[in-house]
Amino acid sequence: MAVKQFLHSKDLKALALSLPGALFIIFFLFIPLATIVVYSFWRTESYTMIADWNLNNYLTILTTKTYLTFLFRSLSMSLAVSFISLIYSWPVAYYIAKYGGRYRLILTMLTAAPFFTGILLRVTAMQQILGPIGVVNMFLSNIGLKPLHLLMYSHYATGLGLIYLWIPFMVLAIYLSLLTFDFKLLDAAMINGASPLRAFWEVTLPLNWIGTCIGLALVFIPTFAATITPKFLGGVNGALYGNILAHQFGSTGTWALGSAMGVLMFTISSLFVFIVFKTVNLNRSGYTGKIAGE
Amino acid sequence: MDTNKFLFFFKDMQTSSYALQLVEVEKQFGDVRAVDNVSLEVKKGEFFALLGPSGSGKTTLLRIIAGLESAGKGSVFIGGKNVTKNPPYARGIGMVFQDFLLFPHKTVGENIAFPLKMKKMSATHQQEQLSWVLDLVRMKGYEDRFPNQLSGGQKQRVALARGLVARPDILLLDEPLANLDRELRKEMEVEMRRFQAEIDIPFVYVTHNQEEALTLSNRIAVMKDGHFEQVGDKLELYDEPATAFVASFLGLNNTISGEVLRQENDFSFIDWKGIELKIPTPNGIKPGDRIAYYLRSEKMHINPHGKSNPVDGSITLTAVLRDIIFKGQYSDYFVILDNDEEMVISDVPDIESLKIGGKVDVSWLPSSGFSFAADGEE
Numbered sequence: 001m002a003v004k005q006f007l008h009s010k011d012l013k014a015l016a017l018s019l020p021g022a023l024f025i026i027f028f029l030f031i032p033l034a035t036i037v038v039y040s041f042w043r044t045e046s047y048t049m050i051a052d053w054n055l056n057n058y059l060t061i062l063t064t065k066t067y068l069t070f071l072f073r074s075l076s077m078s079l080a081v082s083f084i085s086l087i088y089s090w091p092v093a094y095y096i097a098k099y100g101g102r103y104r105l106i107l108t109m110l111t112a113a114p115f116f117t118g119i120l121l122r123v124t125a126m127q128q129i130l131g132p133i134g135v136v137n138m139f140l141s142n143i144g145l146k147p148l149h150l151l152m153y154s155h156y157a158t159g160l161g162l163i164y165l166w167i168p169f170m171v172l173a174i175y176l177s178l179l180t181f182d183f184k185l186l187d188a189a190m191i192n193g194a195s196p197l198r199a200f201w202e203v204t205l206p207l208n209w210i211g212t213c214i215g216l217a218l219v220f221i222p223t224f225a226a227t228i229t230p231k232f233l234g235g236v237n238g239a240l241y242g243n244i245l246a247h248q249f250g251s252t253g254t255w256a257l258g259s260a261m262g263v264l265m266f267t268i269s270s271l272f273v274f275i276v277f278k279t280v281n282l283n284r285s286g287y288t289g290k291i292a293g294e
Numbered sequence: 295m296d297t298n299k300f301l302f303f304f305k306d307m308q309t310s311s312y313a314l315q316l317v318e319v320e321k322q323f324g325d326v327r328a329v330d331n332v333s334l335e336v337k338k339g340e341f342f343a344l345l346g347p348s349g350s351g352k353t354t355l356l357r358i359i360a361g362l363e364s365a366g367k368g369s370v371f372i373g374g375k376n377v378t379k380n381p382p383y384a385r386g387i388g389m390v391f392q393d394f395l396l397f398p399h400k401t402v403g404e405n406i407a408f409p410l411k412m413k414k415m416s417a418t419h420q421q422e423q424l425s426w427v428l429d430l431v432r433m434k435g436y437e438d439r440f441p442n443q444l445s446g447g448q449k450q451r452v453a454l455a456r457g458l459v460a461r462p463d464i465l466l467l468d469e470p471l472a473n474l475d476r477e478l479r480k481e482m483e484v485e486m487r488r489f490q491a492e493i494d495i496p497f498v499y500v501t502h503n504q505e506e507a508l509t510l511s512n513r514i515a516v517m518k519d520g521h522f523e524q525v526g527d528k529l530e531l532y533d534e535p536a537t538a539f540v541a542s543f544l545g546l547n548n549t550i551s552g553e554v555l556r557q558e559n560d561f562s563f564i565d566w567k568g569i570e571l572k573i574p575t576p577n578g579i580k581p582g583d584r585i586a587y588y589l590r591s592e593k594m595h596i597n598p599h600g601k602s603n604p605v606d607g608s609i610t611l612t613a614v615l616r617d618i619i620f621k622g623q624y625s626d627y628f629v630i631l632d633n634d635e636e637m638v639i640s641d642v643p644d645i646e647s648l649k650i651g652g653k654v655d656v657s658w659l660p661s662s663g664f665s666f667a668a669d670g671e672e
Contacts (some may be wrong), residue, residue, distance in 0.1 A: 045542060084638040098405075133328060181537050182395070184393070184395055185389070187382070187391070187394055187395065188389075188395035188396075188397070189363055189389060189397075189408075190361075190381065190382040190383050191360055191362070191383070191388070192360070192383075192388075192409040192412060192456065192460075193383045193386060193407050193408075193409050193412030193413055193460070194383055194408075194412050195383055199413065202397075202408075203397060206398055206399050207397075207398070283399075283440060283475075284399040284400075286398040286399045
């Protein structure tokens, strides 16, 4: 009787509906992550994993100056790239949402157009623009100016490349948020004494803060894990944490250390997302739906 | 040249006695002249209604006053100052919107105090003003709620409080009751009159609802196609509509049109689809012209056939009673006249002797209606 009831209950339906998502997370996130976590406490010797549990990998990456330098570099790079993307994306998304009219969808797709070509091609294209014989420096030397060394195989080049790569996510996140934003609220703000800038600060930004946070997370995480971009645009001295991490799984074959680096990367990314979303107060986000479980 | 300068100076001087003055304001949207050469003065302490159908330009005019729309031509004076070039946040106005437009991420208290915060008023002063306005709109104790936790009427009160808290020179209201249900609308009408009387801030109120305009305001401007058809005291508009449009818009619900057959003294006789009818003669009308005659249903009487006791000079026509809509104090009677035209009469309910399908007498005084030259108006 109880079984029959369960088979017809809403619980079962909910369970069945959640299954594909749950399986996906278990197989593609949880199991690989658990494996990495386990490996990070092991040891590699002559390209084989040896299961003697220890904390040496973590001690190494947290006390060796080189690893810490790369970690700090990547962290600064990710913060800078996220921040610049944020500043740049707001006007773009705002313009599309407010004045795009019937071209809104096309304009939004256009910001994502470079994605159609794949990361490697995009980064190579950036190289063609920024490199020593790239468009910018060719132009500068042709008109008799010195080439910009700043743009050649440097962290600035990497930063520019990363911004270019991930900015569509930020634009899209803010744009989607602005789609549900009632621009008439700005009329109300202005009537009540707010200048346009003040109205943005008091009304537009707080009401689109969740979307902005999603954008920040979507830019920060891939930037923090970047390997291809610094490799192609950063040059010999441009390696970031991701490159060093990739290295452990390549020629050096120190998988256990690499796993520990991966766990640290995951932890820092999670921490970033956690801190960013700590700033969200659902009551103050204009979110009007019922909070689950309330 | 000098005279012009002097006149302009004089005009400037005059404005100070008005809360709001519009001088020859115009606004063009493409081919459409949304506001066409409108001039207006609203006195301090006045409750003024802009009444018109949708598309008449009343909301555009309100937005021009607010600075949300720029005036193509003309000037706007608020509190004696020329604010034509000022942005909305530098005009000293308050505004209540049709869909309230409360900030969903701010509490009731924060919403209401917003204009004070923008004015960089001190916290104690803000608290004072907030407390005063919460008392006025009877929303004490709701300060910490969010707008989505309020009912429609409460949102309306908060919107009003936000509009009034900084004691603006003028409060603009854009169909503020349109989103409320009937019960609440009646209640808010009474409340709004009370607020307005208590605080003495002039209200400029946009509505398409003639009943609302008549209930609330002291003066009314009836707007059509971007211009004012008539501006005046509400009773004046009600008793002496200047144009056919004003007459039909202010609830004169029986429209009769026909050709003038002959004239006698102040009256004309028209052919209304086979019925000869006596009506007051509009200015400059000769036999052969077409005219429209508007008759208010409550100025008419209905009686069972043969039992009418009309006042001297009344017209009495026989008809068949088609339907009765009971409204409480009175009933609306729908009748079909001998020429197959329909009329509505508002009279005291008489269930005893008035039966649907029965023959009735309909009577009215010709002078109780208004006639205009028919210029293609419906």
